[in-house]
Amino acid sequence: MELFNNLALGFDVALSFQNLLYCFIGVLLGTLIGVLPGLGPTATIAMLLPVTFTLPPVAALIMLAGIYYGSQYGGSTTAILVNLPGEAASVVTAIDGYKMARQGRAGPALGVAAIGSFFAGTVATVVIGLFAPPLADIALQFGPAEYFSLMAVGLVAAVVLAHGPFIKALAMVVLGLLLGMVGTDVNSGVPRFNFDIPDIAERIDFVVIAMGLFGTCEIIANLEVREHRDIAISKVKGFMPTKEDWKLCWPTVLRGTALGSVLGILPGGGSLLASFAAYTMEKKLAKPPTKFGEGDIRGVAAPESANNAGAQTSFIPLLTLGIPSNSVMALMIGAMILKGIVPGPMVMTERPDLFWGMIASMWVGNLILVILNLPLIGLWIKLLSVPYRILYPAILVFCCIGVYTLNNTEFNVYLLVVFSILGYVCVKLECEPAPLILGFILGPMMEEYLRRAMLLSRGDPMTFVTKPISAALLGVAVLLLIAIALPAVRKKREEAFVEGAD
Amino acid sequence: MKIKAPRDFWAGLMFIAFGLGFLIVSQNYSMGTAVRMGPAYFPTILGGLLAFLGLIVLGQSFTVSGSPIPRFAFRPLIVILIAIGLFGVMIRSVGLVPATLALVVVSSLGNYEFRTKEVLVMAIGLALFAVGVFHYGLGLSFKLWPGH
Numbered sequence: 001m002e003l004f005n006n007l008a009l010g011f012d013v014a015l016s017f018q019n020l021l022y023c024f025i026g027v028l029l030g031t032l033i034g035v036l037p038g039l040g041p042t043a044t045i046a047m048l049l050p051v052t053f054t055l056p057p058v059a060a061l062i063m064l065a066g067i068y069y070g071s072q073y074g075g076s077t078t079a080i081l082v083n084l085p086g087e088a089a090s091v092v093t094a095i096d097g098y099k100m101a102r103q104g105r106a107g108p109a110l111g112v113a114a115i116g117s118f119f120a121g122t123v124a125t126v127v128i129g130l131f132a133p134p135l136a137d138i139a140l141q142f143g144p145a146e147y148f149s150l151m152a153v154g155l156v157a158a159v160v161l162a163h164g165p166f167i168k169a170l171a172m173v174v175l176g177l178l179l180g181m182v183g184t185d186v187n188s189g190v191p192r193f194n195f196d197i198p199d200i201a202e203r204i205d206f207v208v209i210a211m212g213l214f215g216t217c218e219i220i221a222n223l224e225v226r227e228h229r230d231i232a233i234s235k236v237k238g239f240m241p242t243k244e245d246w247k248l249c250w251p252t253v254l255r256g257t258a259l260g261s262v263l264g265i266l267p268g269g270g271s272l273l274a275s276f277a278a279y280t281m282e283k284k285l286a287k288p289p290t291k292f293g294e295g296d297i298r299g300v301a302a303p304e305s306a307n308n309a310g311a312q313t314s315f316i317p318l319l320t321l322g323i324p325s326n327s328v329m330a331l332m333i334g335a336m337i338l339k340g341i342v343p344g345p346m347v348m349t350e351r352p353d354l355f356w357g358m359i360a361s362m363w364v365g366n367l368i369l370v371i372l373n374l375p376l377i378g379l380w381i382k383l384l385s386v387p388y389r390i391l392y393p394a395i396l397v398f399c400c401i402g403v404y405t406l407n408n409t410e411f412n413v414y415l416l417v418v419f420s421i422l423g424y425v426c427v428k429l430e431c432e433p434a435p436l437i438l439g440f441i442l443g444p445m446m447e448e449y450l451r452r453a454m455l456l457s458r459g460d461p462m463t464f465v466t467k468p469i470s471a472a473l474l475g476v477a478v479l480l481l482i483a484i485a486l487p488a489v490r491k492k493r494e495e496a497f498v499e500g501a502d
Numbered sequence: 503m504k505i506k507a508p509r510d511f512w513a514g515l516m517f518i519a520f521g522l523g524f525l526i527v528s529q530n531y532s533m534g535t536a537v538r539m540g541p542a543y544f545p546t547i548l549g550g551l552l553a554f555l556g557l558i559v560l561g562q563s564f565t566v567s568g569s570p571i572p573r574f575a576f577r578p579l580i581v582i583l584i585a586i587g588l589f590g591v592m593i594r595s596v597g598l599v600p601a602t603l604a605l606v607v608v609s610s611l612g613n614y615e616f617r618t619k620e621v622l623v624m625a626i627g628l629a630l631f632a633v634g635v636f637h638y639g640l641g642l643s644f645k646l647w648p649g650h
Contacts, residue, residue, distance in 0.1 A: 054642075404589075411590075428574065447544040459536035
C-alpha cells in the first residue's frame, strides 16, 4: 500500500539522528514553555523561531511542530496541577483535572491526559497520511479563482468558528490583510504604505507581529493581575488510571479523537475548538452525568484527546492547500516561506521527505512526550513554582533578541513596541488578535490570486461564481455569514465557548 | 444618543481610522484596471471594507449594550515598552551585553515588587545566557559590548 511506503519514507527521515534530536529538543522546549502559564503556543513558536533559523528545512519544521504539540501537552499539566491553563486549549481540562488533583488523583489525571493524547496523536497521524494525498490532488486542480475563494471561505470560517464578537473578528482579519499589503507590491515593484522606511520596504516580518500581539502583549496583560498559584500537590505518584477509570473513559477517548480530528481540519478549528467541543459533548453524553465538573476523569480524557488530535490534523490544510487554519499554522507557513518552501499541494510531490518526515515525526514526538513527561513531572512542578517576576524578563530577552536577529536591524525591535501597543489596545477592546495574523499571512497571496483570476477572466468578476468549485466555496462562506447573523445560531456559538469557562 | 458599549465604540473608531488611513494612502498609487490591477486596487477595496465594518461596530455600540473598557495598567505597559525600546537603541550602538542587562533591569520595574539582588543576578545570568546561546551556540554574530 502506498500509505505504508510513504510512512516508511517518513520514518526514515524522522528517525535520522539529527531529526530525532531536533524533534526531542522541540517537544522538550514546547512542553517547558507550555507548562509556564501565560505563554500560549503562538507566542512560543514566534519566540523560538529564530532558534531554528540555522537548521535545514526538514529539521526546522520538525522542531517547530514538536514545539506546538509539546506546548499543548505542557499546558494540560499546568491545568491539572495549578488550575491555570498553560494555554487556551487546556481551559476545559482544568475544570475536572484540577478537581481530581485536589482529590489526590493528579496521577491518573496526568496519566489519562498522556495516554489519551498519545492515542489521539497516533490516530491523527494515520488520518493525515490517508486524507492529505487525495486533498492535495484536488488542490492541484485549483486555479487562481478557486484559491481566492478557498482563502475567503477559510478566513470567514476561521472567524465564525473562533470565539469572541464576530464582526470585530472579521474586521481584525481585514486589518491583517491590509497590514499584509505593507511593503513592495510584487507586480509593479511599487513600495506601499511604508512611509519611505527602508526596513519595511519588502514587508513587515510576521514574527514581529506575532511576538507583539501574543508575546509581549501577554506579558503586559499578565503583569496587571497579581499572581496567585495554588499548586495542588508537590509530588505525584501512580500515573496509571484504575480499571474502572479505563472502562469509563475509553469511549470518551475514541469520541474525543474522532471529533478532534474532524474539527482540526476546519479553518479556525485546531485544538482550541476541539477541546471545548469534546468537553461539551461528553458532558451531554455522560452517564451518570453527576460527577462532571467535580473531578470526572472523562472531563480530562475528552478535551485532551480531542485537542491533540485537532492540533495534528490542523496540519492537513497547511500541508495540502497551503492555507493556515489557525494562528500557529500561519506561523508555520511563515517559517516554510523563510526556508524557501512554497506551502501548498506541491510540497507533497516535490518534497516527499519533508512532508512525510514531518508527519512521522509527529508520531515519534508524541511517543517521546509520553516517555519523557510522566517521569519528568517533578521537574515541571518545580518549574511551576518559579514566580512570574523571574520568568517574564527572560521571555522578553528571547523576544527582543529574536526580532532583532530577523534582519539584524533595531527597527524590528521598535516595530515590536508598536505591535505590543496595538495588541494591548485590541485586548482591552475585546478584539481577538489571532484573526489578524491569519489575514496578514494570507493577504499577499489573496491579492496575487485575485489578480491572476481577474487577468484570466479578462476583468470579469463573475469568474468566481461561474466556476463550480469557486462558487461552492463562496456559497459556504455566504452560508456561514448568514448563519452567524441568525440570533439562534449566534447564541449556540456563544454557549459552546462559555460552557467551559464557568 | 448614549454609548451603550464603550469597547465597541472605540473598536469601531479604530477600525474606521485604519480603514480610511489605508484607503487614503492607497490613492498615491496607481489603481490600474480590473484586468490589470494596480498596487492601489486591492488595498482600496480592503480599506473601504474595514471602514464599513468599523461603522457597523460603531453603530452597534449605540444599540447593543456591552461591558465597560477594563482599566489600562499603565505602569507595566509603559515600563515594558520603554525596556524594549531601550534594547532597540542599545543593541547595535553598545552591544548585546549592556542591552540585555538594561532590558532585564528596566522591565523588572514593571512588576510591583522589585528585589534588587534578584534582578541583578537575573540580568547577569540572562546576559551570559544570551551571549552563550545566540552568539556562540547559534552562531548569530552580535556586537557584544562597546568596542567589541
